[in-house]
Amino acid sequence: MPVPLAVGFGKAAEICREVMGEEGKRLGALRDRLQDLILSKVDEAYVNGHPTQRLPHNLNISFAYVEGESVLMGLNKESALSSGSACTSSTLEPSYVIAALGVDSELAHSSIRFGLHRFSTEEEVDFVGRRSVEVVQRLREMSPLYELAKEGVDLKTIQWKGE
Amino acid sequence: MAYSDKVVDHYNNPRNVGSFTKDTPGVGTGLVGAPECGDVMKLQIRVNLETGVIEDAKFKTFGCGSAIASSSLATEWLKGRTVDDAAKIKNTDIVNELKLPPVKIHCSVLAEDAIKAALHDYQEKWSKAEAEAPGAASKE
Numbered sequence: 001m002p003v004p005l006a007v008g009f010g011k012a013a014e015i016c017r018e019v020m021g022e023e024g025k026r027l028g029a030l031r032d033r034l035q036d037l038i039l040s041k042v043d044e045a046y047v048n049g050h051p052t053q054r055l056p057h058n059l060n061i062s063f064a065y066v067e068g069e070s071v072l073m074g075l076n077k078e079s080a081l082s083s084g085s086a087c088t089s090s091t092l093e094p095s096y097v098i099a100a101l102g103v104d105s106e107l108a109h110s111s112i113r114f115g116l117h118r119f120s121t122e123e124e125v126d127f128v129g130r131r132s133v134e135v136v137q138r139l140r141e142m143s144p145l146y147e148l149a150k151e152g153v154d155l156k157t158i159q160w161k162g163e
Numbered sequence: 164m165a166y167s168d169k170v171v172d173h174y175n176n177p178r179n180v181g182s183f184t185k186d187t188p189g190v191g192t193g194l195v196g197a198p199e200c201g202d203v204m205k206l207q208i209r210v211n212l213e214t215g216v217i218e219d220a221k222f223k224t225f226g227c228g229s230a231i232a233s234s235s236l237a238t239e240w241l242k243g244r245t246v247d248d249a250a251k252i253k254n255t256d257i258v259n260e261l262k263l264p265p266v267k268i269h270c271s272v273l274a275e276d277a278i279k280a281a282l283h284d285y286q287e288k289w290s291k292a293e294a295e296a297p298g299a300a301s302k303e
Binding site: 065066067069070073074094104105106109141142143144145146147155160161 | 166174177180182194195196197198199201202203204205222223224225226227228230231276280
């Protein structure tokens with residue numbers, strides 16, 4: 001084990017012990033701000049995971065009727081997010097973590113993970129929230145699923161022709 | 164992942180997004196893919212019943228950027244073609260034009276399926292109706 005790494009890790013642990021409580025509260029408040037901003041503007045957006053027993057810096061939302069990777073593509077110039085979408089992987093199976101939370105596969109393809117960090121600010125949160133809302137709304141305007149849902153069609157009753 | 168400039172352009176400025184009413188004369192609709200697979204494309208053509216030329220095409224797609232780009236490109240290529248010519252569009256043409264990487268080839272396959280489904284729907288609804296339109300005279 002290289003000594004500098006061990007010393008660095010020790011120092012990191014020390015800082016963590018000192019600020020984690022306070023930092024957790026700060027990040028939790030920022031996370032709630034982001035969540036409220038998005039959910040107040042977008043219908044059929046669902047928070048994945050436990051409502052309270054969860055990490056303070058993590059927000060995972062499924063936006064019905066839009067695919068996760070297409071959402072990332074709209075935001076990737078200005079923020080680093082991730083998705084449970086499996087579009088780029090070889091299996092086309094969405095994230096098993098999201099699936100294990102009981103999220104059905106349609107919504108698992110639509111999940112976006114927002115991660116906050118020690119230096120995240122309110123301004124950044126507001127910006128990312130606003131942009132996410134814009135991108136989701138734009139993609140819904142070109143989503144055949146959103147159109148069908150607005151026409152009152154229950155998507156589960158459609159006989160889909162798979163790939 | 165890196166997207167080609169053409170994929171980014173179609174994603175940012177998708178061509179021909181929208182819908183025709185399904186029972187408009189000459190309109191054929193293809194709906195392919197499945198939500199649980201992460202891709203659904205709806206592609207529509209509006210054919211001039213006199214000339215057999217596709218005068219307009221529209222799409223809506225649920226899917227990644229490459230799926231959106233593949234269907235957007237398909238509508239561009241469909242406009243102005245005859246129905247017979249439209250059937251010749253191959254997924255490999257889309258792959259080449261958009262420089263899709265191997266993991267995105269299924270997007271181009273789905274776009275070809277959507278074209279075929281729209282053409283099939285058009286033929287079922289309008290081409291056959293035209294053939295039978297002369298009525299009793301043409302019936303055996």
